[in-house]
Amino acid sequence: MPELPEVETVMRGLxxxxxxxxxxxxxxxxxxxxxxxxxxxxxxxxxxxVASFRRRAKYIxxxxxxxxxxxIHLGMSGRMNLGSVGQNxxxxxxxxxxxxxEDGTRLGFVDPRRFGALDLLDPADEDxxxxxxxxxxxxxxxxFTEDHLSRVLAGRHTPMKAALLDQSxxxxxxxxxxxxxxxxxxxxxxxxxxxxxxxxxxxxxxAIRATLTEAIAAGGSTLRDYAQPSGxxxxxxxxxxxxxxxxxxxxxxPGPPGCAGIMRIVQSxxxxxxxxxxxx
DNA sequence: ATACGCCCCTGGTGGC
DNA sequence: TGCCACCAGGGGCGTA
Numbered sequence: 001m002p003e004l005p006e007v008e009t010v011m012r013g014l015x016x017x018x019x020x021x022x023x024x025x026x027x028x029x030x031x032x033x034x035x036x037x038x039x040x041x042x043x044x045x046x047x048x049x050v051a052s053f054r055r056r057a058k059y060i061x062x063x064x065x066x067x068x069x070x071x072i073h074l075g076m077s078g079r080m081n082l083g084s085v086g087q088n089x090x091x092x093x094x095x096x097x098x099x100x101x102e103d104g105t106r107l108g109f110v111d112p113r114r115f116g117a118l119d120l121l122d123p124a125d126e127d128x129x130x131x132x133x134x135x136x137x138x139x140x141x142x143x144f145t146e147d148h149l150s151r152v153l154a155g156r157h158t159p160m161k162a163a164l165l166d167q168s169x170x171x172x173x174x175x176x177x178x179x180x181x182x183x184x185x186x187x188x189x190x191x192x193x194x195x196x197x198x199x200x201x202x203x204x205x206x207a208i209r210a211t212l213t214e215a216i217a218a219g220g221s222t223l224r225d226y227a228q229p230s231g232x233x234x235x236x237x238x239x240x241x242x243x244x245x246x247x248x249x250x251x252x253x254p255g256p257p258g259c260a261g262i263m264r265i266v267q268s269x270x271x272x273x274x275x276x277x278x279x280x
Numbered sequence: 281a282t283a284c285g286c287c288c289c290t291g292g293t294g295g296c
Numbered sequence: 297t298g299c300c301a302c303c304a305g306g307g308g309c310g311t312a
Contacts, residue, residue, distance in 0.1 A: 003305055034288075034307085058306075076306055077290075094290085113289045115306060131307095158283065167307080174305050223305065224292080268284070271303085285311085293303085 002074045004058060004139065004172030005215035006226055006234065010080050011055045013229035014062070014107070017082050018050045021101040023064075030096040034075060034117045037097075044068055044120060045099060054126075057135050057171035061126060068120040071129065075115030081108040082229040107229070135171040139208050144170060146202045153193040153201070160196065161189035161267045164208075173208065176221060176243045179273045181208045183242045188279040189272040190265070214239065242273040250275035 002010065026045035031037040048064035055061070060072040074080075081092070083106045091098065097109040097118060109118070121129045136152070137143035152169045163169055164178045173181070182189050184207035187200055196204070215221060220234030223244075227233055237244075241251060246264035252275065253259030259277040266272070 006305065073306085075289095076304070111289095112291065113304090113306095115289070156282080162283085165306090176305060221305075226305070269286085270306095283312090285309105287309085288307100291304090293301105295301090296299090 003174030006220035007058045009220045011060045015053045022049045024102045025100040027098040033114050037118045069123045071119040071121050073117040077113040078111035078116035080229040136169045146205050150201045156193035160191045161272050163193040179243045181211045252278040
């Protein structure tokens with residue numbers, strides 16, 4: 001479900017309600033997520049004060065004062081639901097982790113498909129965690145440059161779609177924002193990564209940054225079940241230029257007969273949307 | 281090293 | 297109403 005903008009929005013929502021609070025109670029209902037959740041997790045959470053949050057790629061790190069940090073990944077269908085203690089008679093379906101703070105905030109981690117993950121990590125050495133170690137630069141950070149992108153794409157035969165989904169090249173893009181950024185940069189998702197010109201790469205770096213920044217400002221995109229922890233929906237989906245718009249006219253082309261509109265193709269088993277005319 | 285398919289899992293939707 | 301195929305914001309792993 002969530003790509004970088006959604007994860008960033010979720011993290012900010014958690015920050016607003018949990019920062020500085022002490023956790024009174026934690027309950028792990030299902031440890032069999034993408035990987036086995038450490039048995040120790042509820043014990044680490046219980047009694048801890050929430051010190052800070054950080055996002056890395058699509059992961060949320062919740063740091064606890066004087067303890068291990070908690071690593072959270074939402075997978076495809078994961079959500080964080082904030083509410084008040086006592087608000088729910090019966091726990092919602094697929095709520096695998098429950099956290100209650102001393103001041104009465106209730107946080108539920110809900111993930112029907114269970115592609116999500118929860119783990120503990122060493123706060124002194126976060127980035128060497130197995131899941132974080134291989135990640136490329138943050139697309140909104142200073143290390144994500146034209147130079148970096150041209151270096152990692154050089155000589156690659158893989159299509160641009162796959163290259164941008166590869167989290168070791170750039171961390172945080174997913175299926176939606178790759179399509180959107182490629183449209184913005186006028187590059188076909190089918191182009192061989194190694195064939196993309198320097199000028200196009202420069203355009204692409206800017207396109208990725210702009211797309212993500214605008215999506216964060218919109219609170220992410222709500223397609224099916226994504227919502228901010230507060231329950232508010234994202235609204236960037238209204239700004240999609242190509243994602244989910246197969247058959248619709250491309251806003252950059254004058255229309256038929258020059259342009260047949262937006263196409264949906266399948267690359268490595270997942271949908272890509274693009275305009276073959278505007279993105280040669 | 282690189283590229284590709286498969287798989288994990290549940291739920292919603294649309295066709296017959 | 298039921299059944300079935302297909303689709304979905306991710307990503308690790310095994311295989312050539």
